[in-house]
Amino acid sequence: MPWILFVAQRYLFAKKSRVAIHVISLIAMVGIGVSTMALVVVLSVFNGIASLVGGMYSALDTDLRLVPREGKVFSYGASDHSWLMAQPEIAHVGRTLEENALFGYQDKQHLGRLLGVDAAYAAMVNLASHTYEGEFLLMRGSQPILAPTVGMTYMLGAYLAQYEPISVYIPNRTAKNWLDPSTAFRKKVVAWESIVSVNGEFDANTVLAPLALVQNLLQYDSTMVSSLALSLREGVQVDAVQERVAQHFGDRCEVQGRELQNASLYRTMRSERLIIVIILSLILLIAAFNVMSSLAMLVIDKRTDLYTLACLGATSSALRRIFWTEGVLIALLGGGVGLILGVVLTLLQQHFGFISLGETTSFVVNAYPVELRWGDLLFVSLLVLGLGFLASVWTLQGKRAIFTS
Numbered sequence: 001m002p003w004i005l006f007v008a009q010r011y012l013f014a015k016k017s018r019v020a021i022h023v024i025s026l027i028a029m030v031g032i033g034v035s036t037m038a039l040v041v042v043l044s045v046f047n048g049i050a051s052l053v054g055g056m057y058s059a060l061d062t063d064l065r066l067v068p069r070e071g072k073v074f075s076y077g078a079s080d081h082s083w084l085m086a087q088p089e090i091a092h093v094g095r096t097l098e099e100n101a102l103f104g105y106q107d108k109q110h111l112g113r114l115l116g117v118d119a120a121y122a123a124m125v126n127l128a129s130h131t132y133e134g135e136f137l138l139m140r141g142s143q144p145i146l147a148p149t150v151g152m153t154y155m156l157g158a159y160l161a162q163y164e165p166i167s168v169y170i171p172n173r174t175a176k177n178w179l180d181p182s183t184a185f186r187k188k189v190v191a192w193e194s195i196v197s198v199n200g201e202f203d204a205n206t207v208l209a210p211l212a213l214v215q216n217l218l219q220y221d222s223t224m225v226s227s228l229a230l231s232l233r234e235g236v237q238v239d240a241v242q243e244r245v246a247q248h249f250g251d252r253c254e255v256q257g258r259e260l261q262n263a264s265l266y267r268t269m270r271s272e273r274l275i276i277v278i279i280l281s282l283i284l285l286i287a288a289f290n291v292m293s294s295l296a297m298l299v300i301d302k303r304t305d306l307y308t309l310a311c312l313g314a315t316s317s318a319l320r321r322i323f324w325t326e327g328v329l330i331a332l333l334g335g336g337v338g339l340i341l342g343v344v345l346t347l348l349q350q351h352f353g354f355i356s357l358g359e360t361t362s363f364v365v366n367a368y369p370v371e372l373r374w375g376d377l378l379f380v381s382l383l384v385l386g387l388g389f390l391a392s393v394w395t396l397q398g399k400r401a402i403f404t405s
Helices: 003-013 019-060 078-086 119-124 150-156 200-205 211-217 238-252 263-301 303-311 316-352 374-398 400-404
Strands: 064-068 090-105 108-117 131-134 143-148 166-171 185-192 194-196 206-210 227-232 253-256
Touching: 019 263, 019 316, 019 374, 064 238, 078 090, 078 238, 090 119, 090 150, 090 211, 108 150, 108 200, 108 211, 119 227, 143 150, 143 166, 150 194, 150 200, 150 206, 166 206, 185 211, 200 206, 206 211, 227 238, 238 253, 263 316, 263 374, 316 374
Parallel strands: 108 206, 143 185, 143 194
Antiparallel strands: 064 227, 064 253, 090 108, 090 166, 090 227, 131 194, 143 206, 166 185
8 A cells, every 4th residue: 555545544534633623524524424415315306207208208209300491291102102111220110290270179179299100100109009999090901090188188178988089170271261160160060989109298289190180181192290209120220210201301301310309308307417417516515625624624733744754754745635635535535435325225216116206106107217327426426526626635635735835
């Protein structure tokens, strides 16, 4: 063991001549440990929430999504489809077309979103697995079938057991006189045989329908769509494919990855995570001030030892490294214990769910979701070591005169 490390650990663990120094050292270690543990736990909770919410929203998201740069629709012809399917990285292409609509059931009406999807998109995102009630169908022979969401059926008071078709009213794009109700809207009465549930936002106002039905109601031809959904094969580089697709479609479309498809959600979660990390880092910085106080008092307390070591040949830089090493040891011990406690608490919550969200069953999960990531542990470790190092250097810079006298 190097003599500098030996002396530093002796100063750390040996009984100090002044009780205040010992108490401040303990406070510094406890403060760093608690702050480190809090950082690990909070980051793990944010990871768990991000995975939970991201998983809920990504149920209908695909690897790439094409949306029009201007307007609500764009043309997707046979040449575009042939080009996409010729790309070896692309496995499936799905089409969607959506429009705001008024839905009626018996004597109730509610505004919502009519989402037309083709068979490829329905299979790509596995809409059948999100069936809440009934049998998921969008076509029965040549007849179109609707699939309303849970929220829409609630607002309409619709029940599968009490069968009655749903009326769909869509603004007539080609109407010349909007004041005439007979020409301002196009109406279609359609049967429905299932109820779908994906997530809260989607379920609130959506009714699924066959793509051809929506195109017909909007008086579009079969090439007009609101978006294209692309699923890629395993192991391909998404960025390279995204750039190539963007070049092919040019200014017509914007190509979005999974994160961009829910940009506001991920931006909000990143901002909240950053703010919490900054707040807890400031608390850790305050704990580091205790390290500075402990080192400053220890330097004064050990002036006689410093003189003795200097007489034995120790240089002023070597003497400073003793206390610098002690500051790092305080940070290591406090941070190490806090890191272990944080990991243990996170793993216990992850496997046993001791901290629940309450007695109600309205939550998606019963316990706080957590997810431990090694990158977070590395970040917290480097942050603790960095603050311990800076606290030691700053303190010893102010006491330079003691080491040279």
